[in-house]
Amino acid sequence: MNIAKDYLSQTYTAQGKIMCYNLMIESMQKDISLFSNDNVIIQRLKDELSEYEAQKKILDK
Numbered sequence: 180m181n182i183a184k185d186y187l188s189q190t191y192t193a194q195g196k197i198m199c200y201n202l203m204i205e206s207m208q209k210d211i212s213l214f215s216n217d218n219v220i221i222q223r224l225k226d227e228l229s230e231y232e233a234q235k236k237i238l239d240k
Contacts, residue, residue: 193238196235197238203231204228204232206227207224
């Protein structure tokens, strides 16, 4: 019983993280559009965005 409960808990946790990454990715995409004239900030945001997208792909597997 505990094994099944632990397994389902992992799946639930992963789905929560994916939802969180989706929100962060969406927010960062909006931020990039706000700072369209500052190349330094845009590059930092794009780097973070790539990192979040990569972490999300790992959880999607």
